[in-house]
Amino acid sequence: MSTIRLPDTDEIVTYRAPEEPVPVAPEPAVSAVSAGAAGAARAARAADPGHDTVRAGEPAPPGPFGGGTGAHVPHRTGQRSVRLRSRNPDDFPIPTGQEEEWRFTPLRLLRGLLAGPEPDGKVSVDVVAPAEVMVTTVGTGDPAVGRALVPLDRLSALGLARSPRATLVRIPAEAQLDEPVTIVVHAAGGTAYGHLVIEAGAFSGATVVLDHTGTGTLTDNVEIVLGDSAQLSVVSLQDWDDDTIHVSAHAARVGRDARLRHVVVTLGGALVRLSPTVSFAGNGGDVNLLGLFFTDHGQHHEHRLLVEHDARSCRSRVTYKGALQGKGAHSVWIGDVVIGKNAVGTDTYEINRNLILGDGARADSVPNLEIETGEVVGAGHASATGRFDDEALFYLMARGIPPEEARRLVVRGFFADVLGGIEVPALRERVLAAVEEKLAEVSA
């Protein structure tokens, strides 16, 4: 047994607001841990110009929706908060793998997706919802599409351009759903594109479960639109077969005083690249972004988060927890938080923790915070990747608990706060069972 302990490799960086409301440029924190011979934390690219942040005196980055759909700003590599957004795939050059947003993704596994192949696959989308929910299908040119999303990368733009239609799930204003809305997306081979819009009307309360299963190559976009004071929970479960490729953008637009809980659970697939983004349409919004991934032998799980605080007194929490095991298991977590100069009273904290259960796995974790106003309530982030804590295992075993059960206890404990965010009991049990099944493989 190794004696490397989780806390020893902790890298916690917290930024606090300065006294004076001046723009600050915090150093980016990058941590990567590669389990294996060394198994120790390896700081990388700390001086990477790609991680530069907003400097004093530069113009504020344009908001994503100021220019309407198709808003287009020049690509500037030195500044993350200035991003290219476009519905036109051709505005995004085909990546080479050197780009900041592509450098972690194994492009060769994308099966030529970047060229935008014609769809030839079968994907079924089945929505089970209480009677008051309106479910319709519209073209992607419909005004209901594009309110939360302007694509941030080529695949997202291709997904929008190639998707034949959009599924629209509308929770009417003031509706309080007793039962969750379940959207089952099942892939049955081939290449497919999809688009989904989840709209929670003002003062509504609902839970929506997105359940992905099957095999295939899927590029899709999910828009999540919250009206004022809406309370919405979205759980997206990526329970794919082992050979599936799934590239997806989730774009949430949060209304005034609305509250969103967004839970991502990624267990399956050969490659899953999921990019949740949040922007605020009004003041007082509150988002809690939770993520759980269990990345096995040969899997690539990449989660790229972007929270743009562009309104006052909004709160965001990001908590992503990953377990990794097996040769070639690779997880990537990017956590970008941008606090614009008008976002006075922002309260944000993001954390990614990864637990490496066996040799040969690699976790990359890049938190990044850009602050343009000093008048924030709190702004911080943390990232920590460590080996399974053998001292904890010893402690539990010294109390008579067999090693498999001790391991289960520790991993359940590790995921507890994210699992607690899944409020549908049957779904939570299913995720837990899947986690324990994966865990049993490593113990075997």
Add this chain to the structure above:
Amino acid sequence: MATLEIRRLHVQVEDKEILRGVDLAVGSGETHAIMGPNGSGKSTLAYSIAGHPKYTVTEGEILLDGQDVLAMSVDARARAGLFLAMQYPVEVPGVSMSNFLRTSATAIRGEAPKLRIWVKEVREAMACLDIDPSLAERNLNEGFSGGEKKRHEILQMSLLKPKIAILDETDSGLDVDALRVVSDGINRARVTTDVGTLLITHYTRILRYVQPDYVHVMAGGRIVDEGGPELASRLEEEGYDRYAKGVAA
């Protein structure tokens, strides 16, 4: 009646020999104090009995009622009736203390304790040790003060009812009040469960509250002196100097 026998025990840590032939026998109901200066091998002895993977036994044997302890896994040793109260209990995030206690009791007893009886049992044991009931819902050892951790170790001992308990510097870092509470807990376990106790300590302080039957002095990886409680009193006055000289030679 249970007996833990340690014979000619040699233990290495990373190729360095720490224990150089330890012989010791602890029976039910007996309390043995192991004393000695820092680095004498006291904690190594404790962890070797419990089976920590860092410690390699190169020679000798450990027997519990004649059974080969060294052949057992860490959890099997605990189920056979050995208990180690750790000097630095490990924090386990996300695992509540109540969940941990019940999982552990289920493993040791071979069946899940009946819930209603269990809740009462835990509540009483916590009250005896002056432990705030809200601690049960907190994550195991996470954010516990030093004193809370030590009380929690003794709580586990009183619930798991081992045949032989090894208490590794349970007294260190405790204020007088906490020391008294913890000592009372140890004494209660001795009376109610007839546990054999191996009390490892650097200081004589705890021995004023927990009366040992035997005192063993360790230095340089061996037991260099043995006696009754009077030996502890002498150590309190003289310290370990005279043993240190013997080791250096």
